[in-house]
Amino acid sequence: MFHWLEKNPFFFAVGVFLVIVFAGLIEILPNFAEASRPIAGLKPYTVLELAGKEVYKKDNCIACHSQLIRPFKSETDRYGQYSLSGEYAYDRPFLWGSKRTGPDLHRVGNYRTTDWHENHMWEPQSVVPQSIMPAYKHHFTNMADIDTAYAEAVTVKKLFATPYDAPNGTPLGTHEEAKAAALEEAKAITANMKNQDVKDAVANGQIPEIVALIAYMNRLK
Amino acid sequence: MNSLMIKALAFAVVLILATVAVVKGMKIDLSDPINLLTMLGAIGIAIITAGVTTKYIGQMKTDKSTGELVGDKWDGIGEYKNELPSGWAFSFMGVIIWALWYWIVGYPVNAYSQIGEYNEETKAFNAKYEAAFANPDQATLTAMGESVFLVQCAPCHGETADGLSGKAQDLTNRMSKEQILDVIAKGSNQLGYPMGAMPPMLAQGADADAVAAYVAGGMQGTAPAAFATCVACHGADGKGNNGAAPNIAGYDDTLVSHVLQNGKKGAIGAMPSFKTRLTPVQEKALSTYLQTL
Numbered sequence: 465m466f467h468w469l470e471k472n473p474f475f476f477a478v479g480v481f482l483v484i485v486f487a488g489l490i491e492i493l494p495n496f497a498e499a500s501r502p503i504a505g506l507k508p509y510t511v512l513e514l515a516g517k518e519v520y521k522k523d524n525c526i527a528c529h530s531q532l533i534r535p536f537k538s539e540t541d542r543y544g545q546y547s548l549s550g551e552y553a554y555d556r557p558f559l560w561g562s563k564r565t566g567p568d569l570h571r572v573g574n575y576r577t578t579d580w581h582e583n584h585m586w587e588p589q590s591v592v593p594q595s596i597m598p599a600y601k602h603h604f605t606n607m608a609d610i611d612t613a614y615a616e617a618v619t620v621k622k623l624f625a626t627p628y629d630a631p632n633g634t635p636l637g638t639h640e641e642a643k644a645a646a647l648e649e650a651k652a653i654t655a656n657m658k659n660q661d662v663k664d665a666v667a668n669g670q671i672p673e674i675v676a677l678i679a680y681m682n683r684l685k
Numbered sequence: 686m687n688s689l690m691i692k693a694l695a696f697a698v699v700l701i702l703a704t705v706a707v708v709k710g711m712k713i714d715l716s717d718p719i720n721l722l723t724m725l726g727a728i729g730i731a732i733i734t735a736g737v738t739t740k741y742i743g744q745m746k747t748d749k750s751t752g753e754l755v756g757d758k759w760d761g762i763g764e765y766k767n768e769l770p771s772g773w774a775f776s777f778m779g780v781i782i783w784a785l786w787y788w789i790v791g792y793p794v795n796a797y798s799q800i801g802e803y804n805e806e807t808k809a810f811n812a813k814y815e816a817a818f819a820n821p822d823q824a825t826l827t828a829m830g831e832s833v834f835l836v837q838c839a840p841c842h843g844e845t846a847d848g849l850s851g852k853a854q855d856l857t858n859r860m861s862k863e864q865i866l867d868v869i870a871k872g873s874n875q876l877g878y879p880m881g882a883m884p885p886m887l888a889q890g891a892d893a894d895a896v897a898a899y900v901a902g903g904m905q906g907t908a909p910a911a912f913a914t915c916v917a918c919h920g921a922d923g924k925g926n927n928g929a930a931p932n933i934a935g936y937d938d939t940l941v942s943h944v945l946q947n948g949k950k951g952a953i954g955a956m957p958s959f960k961t962r963l964t965p966v967q968e969k970a971l972s973t974y975l976q977t978l
Contacts, residue, residue, distance in 0.1 A: 467755070471757070535799055535800055535802075535803035536803065536806075537803070537806050537807055537810055540803075540807075542836070544962065546800075546803065574957060574962075575837075575957050575959070575962070576840075576841075576957070577841075577954060577955040577956065577957055578954070578955065579852075579953070579954030579955065580840075580841055580852075580853075580954070583849075583852050590849065590852070591840060591841065591843075591849055591852060592840055593844070656954065656955060
């Protein structure tokens with residue numbers, strides 16, 4: 465039946481092109497749908513939250529935690545409202561994940577607090593005795609990479625017109641302004657923390673990874 | 686019998702012997718029919734493997750290709766005409782036509798919504814829930830409260846509700862002396878009671894200390910003089926004047942519900958609001974459970 469195409473490479477190429485165009489449209493078109501636009505009130509991540517997101521990626525939290533609540537009663541009972549496409553508009557990349565060795569984290573900011581995260585990341589079994597999550601004590605001593613986070617924010621602002629510095633958006637400003645803002649945000653978080661080393665580091669103008677990670681966790685609502 | 690068959694038979698015998706060796710070596714109990722069937726299955730697979738291998742290797746050695754060539758040759762290589770069996774071809778086309786009908790008419794692509802199914806499921810569940818727990822008795826409430834507690838509260842307060850050695854509020858006790866002193870020093874306006882904000886520093890120094898010791902001790906004996914300030918809102922028995930102010934003597938339905946609705950930030954740390962996460966029945970159940978502790 466397709467013997468004729470085998471003898472006419474030009475038309476064969478046209479056929480291949482049409483198939484790829486169709487598949488491409490199916491992949492690309494949904495991104496322009498109204499449902500994929502940022503939901504009302506969604507703001508881009510602050511620099512500190514982005515630094516926390518980097519920690520989340522670096523330590524591969526996605527290997528055990530998802531960030532996508534499916535529309536099933538059992539999931540919404542446990543994690544809250546099911547996730548909407550537009551909530552991930554400023555996630556580059558989104559961290560949906562597909563493995564739930566631990567619980568979903570898409571709305572963890574609604575039901576966990578700074579002090580809980582502090583206890584939990586230091587020693588997970590101290591708050592959840594059956595937990596198999598390893599401790600992340602190095603988050604308390606490693607410093608978060610605020611510079612890279614700022615670079616990331618500037619990049620998405622210029623490249624994708626992510627609304628930084630926009631009315632009702634997230635302020636970004638210059639590198640120095642952004643660093644000062646991140647430190648202010650970190651101070652607000654350490655006010656609710658107990659670890660003296662972390663408090664001292666922030667008082668000295670450094671930001672440990674745990675503070676950035678907690679800022680990110682609290683933002684997930 | 687040619688050499689190929691002998692080799693295949695030898696191969697099958699080796700596989701069977703290996704199977705038997707593994708079964709013996711692992712001391713598998715063959716009186717269990719599942720184990721016996723599994724071993725027989727393994728032996729069967731060994732025999733079939735030998736048979737199929739023999740057949741196809743034999744075919745490769747002896748068979749000659751036959752058939753009608755299509756006209757063209759590509760670099761000297763020809764191609765046989767190899768038409769689809771017509772029954773197969775017609776059923777394939779039939780399936781394509783059926784699929785189009787199914788997409789467009791039978792079950793149109795826009796006829797199903799995942800969210801719609803979720804909404805229906807939730808609605809049906811809520812109706813069933815309301816019917817089942819319209820008038821729950823004390824035992825039902827306690828059991829429900831315990832299960833809600835283990836899911837929603839235990840991650841912070843611990844499974845025994847003791848607050849995991851000071852990481853969260855110890856729910857087996859109303860308040861510790863430090864917590865009371867903290868509230869007296871800072872005041873409180875978090876829970877949305879009708880009485881409104883409690884101003885900071887209503888008692889100071891030794892007075893505050895005496896009040897804190899009295900309240901933390903379960904309000905035994907005579908109240909210190911400074912407790913009179915507290916009585917105005919919290920009542921002489923500390924129970925909060927029927928919901929006007931928080932109960933400082935113990936947990937009651939109003940207190941639990943107000944804390945769940947508004948969240949709380951105190952001497953230990955912050956508790957998030959559980960607004961919309963729990964139904965009123967679940968709140969009542971939690972309060973009932975907490976009062977049994």
